[in-house]
Amino acid sequence: MNTQTIIERFILDDLLQGGDRKSIEFDEPLISSGVIDSLAMLRLISFLEQELAVKIGDGEVVPENFETLRKIVEFVEQKRA
Numbered sequence: 001m002n003t004q005t006i007i008e009r010f011i012l013d014d015l016l017q018g019g020d021r022k023s024i025e026f027d028e029p030l031i032s033s034g035v036i037d038s039l040a041m042l043r044l045i046s047f048l049e050q051e052l053a054v055k056i057g058d059g060e061v062v063p064e065n066f067e068t069l070r071k072i073v074e075f076v077e078q079k080r081a
Contacts, residue, residue, distance in 0.1 A: 003052065003080075004073045010047050011069075015040045019035040026070045031063050041066065048072075 001009075015036065030036045036044065043068070044054050049071050054076055065075040 003076055006051065006075070007048070007066065007072055008069060010051075014047070015043060024069050027068050029067055030069070030072075031067050036066065043074070044072075048076060052076055052080065072078070 004026075011024060011030075012021055014079070024030070024035075024049070027037070031041075045061065048054055050054060056079070060075075064071065066072055
């Protein structure tokens with residue numbers, strides 16, 4: 001699985017707990033729309049650090065890095081490079 005699919009599956013299956021959603025638009029707002037709240041953000045960061053082997057500093061936990069699936073994927077790919 002590619003990075004986008006791994007992250008999208010986690011958001012859908014774990015953060016949204018399956019629900020009726022089958023996908024997330026690549027540029028869909030996640031934080032400002034309430035899809036990801038503060039608790040979900042902590043879970044997402046923990047998942048990214050454990051499953052994708054990236055270290056995320058406190059100063060990097062900003063909406064610019066997590067607002068959309070695209071931004072999360074780009075952020076993770078940059079950290080892994």
